[in-house]
Amino acid sequence: MNASTMIGTHVDVRDLVVEFGKRTALDGVDLQLDTGVHGLLGPNGAGKTTLMRVLATVARSTSGSVSLLDHDLSKQRDLRMVRRRLGYLPQQFGYYPRFTVREFVEYFAWLKEMTPSAVPLAVDHAIERVGLADRADDRLKKLSGGMLRRAGIAQAIVNDPDVLLLDEPTAGLDPEQRVEFRELLRTIGVDSCVLVATHLVEDVAVACTHVTVVSDGRAVFRGTPDDLVAAGEDTSDGDSPIERGYTAAIRAARKR
C-alpha cells in the first residue's frame, strides 16, 4: 500500500453526460466505487470506453460531476494529483516497440511522477506481478499480443495506483494467464479501486466484487455478481448463470 492510499469513495460520478457532436455517449451516469474489483459490462457502443476515458482524465464530460479520490476532475490543478494515483490501460494500448519492457514501465513511472528512489524496485515488482520478469529486457516489438497486454498492465500498476482503470485487459491472454490475471486483480483490489471494462462476463463473475452494466450510455444495473446472476433466473438466454443475468439486465433496460 502506498502512502497516498485512501479509505472511502474512490470514484464518484454523478449525472455524467458526454456528447460527441450530436451523439450522446453517456447519458446521466451515476457511479460510486470504493476499494475492490468492479466489473463494467455492456455491449459494443454502450459507453464503457467513454466512461473509462473520462475517469482516466483523457476525455471531458459535457455535464455532471466526476470526482476521483476526492478531487474534482473539472479543476485543472486537481488533475495532476489524481493522475499520480491513477493507473490506466486503454483499450487500444499504444507502445514504443523499441523500448524494452523494463524501459517502458520505468518511463511511465517517471511520467507518473513517482519518487525516483522508489522507481527501480517498483518497476521490477510490477513486471514480476504480470509474469514478465524473464522477458523484462526484451524489446516490446518481440512480445506476443498477450505479453504486450501484460506489459501494459505493468505500466498501469507500477505506481501502486489507488484507482486502476483497465479497458479490456484480458484481450489476448490465454486461459492460464487470465486465471493469473484475475488473482492479480483480487490482490490489487484489496487496497485499491479497480474498474475493469470487459466483454467477458466470466471474468467479472470470478474476479469482481461488484458489477455495473451500461447500455445506451446509461448504467442499467449495479450490484454484486450474485445479484446479476439472480437477475437472470427467469431467462434461458445464455450459457452460464451470469450470462443470463447480463442478458436479462440489457433487455430489461431496452424495454424501459
Added chain:
Amino acid sequence: MSRLVARVLKMELWRGTAPVAALSIAVAGIATLFNMSEYWAGRWAPLAENLRMILIVLVPLAAAAGAWQGGRERRRRIGELLGSTARSPWQPLLVSWTSVVLGTFVGLAVTWTAGAALVAPVATYEGRHWWWSVVVAFAGLAAASAVGLAVGRLIPNRLVAPILGIVFYVVGGVATYQSGGTQWLMPTVSNSRDGASYLEPQFQLIQITWLLALAAAALVVVGARRRWLSTVPLAVAVVAAIPIATGPGDGRWQPDPQARELVCADGEPQVCLARVNAFVLDDVAPKVREMLERWEGVSGGFERAIDRTSLSRDERRRAMPGNGPQGDEMPDGEQDHASVTEPGVDLERTVVLDLDNLISWNATLARRSEHGKTLELVVAEAAREAYGCEVGAGVPEAAWTAMSVARLWAAGMSDEQPGDGTWVSQEETQAFEHLRSLPEAEQKAWMGDYLAAARDCDHAALTELAGELR
C-alpha cells in the same frame, strides 16, 4: 538532472530517432565535407566555414529527424496513455527533443572531429573566432530539430518528415542565393572565405539567440498547456532577427589581417604565402622558385610570388587581366583590408598565387586539382594577367594568341593542352612551337617584349609579336 531523468533520456537516446539522426548526419556530413576538402584542409577557419556550408544538407536531416520523433506518439497511438499521466507534457517533449538534438550533435561533432584530425597536425594559423561559427552550426541543428518536432506533432501525416526535409533544403538553398542580411537567418553560409575573413562574435551571438529562441518558440507551441507563452521566445526571436535581416549580407565578413599576413620561405627568390596557407609553403616554394628561374633574363620578368589570399581588394584587382572587377570573387559589401605587401614592392613583377583547389585532402599540395589546375599553370597565369587592357570583345585575336603563347611558355608546357579547361587553338600551338624552336635568349627577348606590350596595352605591338611567330 536526477538519475531517473538521465535514465529516461538514455532510453530516448537509444530507442528514439537519435541514433538514426546521428548516423545519417555523420555519414552525410563526412561525405559532403570531405568532398570539398581542398577548401579547408589544414585550416581551422575554412573548416568551420565549410561545416556551415554543408548545413544545407544537415539541417534538413535534423528537421526530418525532429518531425519523425514528433509524430511518434500519434504513430504509436500512445497519446491517450500519455495524457493520463501526471507529468506536464513539456517535460517528456523536452526529453524527446533533447535526445534528437544530442543525436544530431553527435553526428555533427563526428563530422567536425574528422575534419579537425586533418587540420590539427598541420595548421599554421589558429584562426580567429571560427569556433563561434561551429557553435552557430550546432544551434542551427537544434533549431531545425525543434521546428521539425513541432511540425511533426501538429501535422498528422507520416510523410511530414521527408516533406519537411525537402522544404528545409529548398529554403536553405534559396537563402544561399540571398545577397542581403536575410541569408543569415539560416545557419548555412553560401561560400567559404578561405579563412581570410571572419564573422564578429557579437553577430554570431545574435544568430545563436535567433536560432535558440526559434527552437524555444516551436517547443512551447506544442509542449505547453498555455500556448500563448510561446509569444515570449517568439518575441526574442523577432528582436534578434531584425538586426540580422536588415543588416549587411557579405559585409558581415571582416578581414583577418593575421590570417593574411605573409609568411615567406627562406632564401631567394621570395615566395610567400598567407599565414593561413603557410602549411603548404614547403611544398610550394621549391616548385615556384624553379618556375621563377624561367623568368631570369626576361626584361620585366617576375621576381617573386605571393599568395592571392594576402592581397587587398585593390591589389587583387590590379593583379587581374585588364585590372577588371573581381565579380563574385570579392562579393559586394565584403570589408576590404589594408595591404600586407611591403611598401614599394612592385606588384607588377609579382606572381599572384591562387591556391584554390590546389590543396589536397591531406593538407599537401595537390599535383592537379579536380578541375585540372596545376601549380605550374597557376604560376604561369601571371603572364596572362600582365595584360593591362579591359578584357572583352575589343581585344584583337593576335593579342589573345600572344597571351596564350606567353602562358604556355611560362608554364613550361610541351605541345599538349593545359588540361585545366582552357583551350589552346591550333594557331596558338603552332605559335608556341615556333617560340620554343628559337634560341633561349630570343625566347626570353620575345617574352620581355610581350610583357612590356601587355602591360602597356599596346595592341599593335602584341599583334606584331604574334605575327613574328607565324
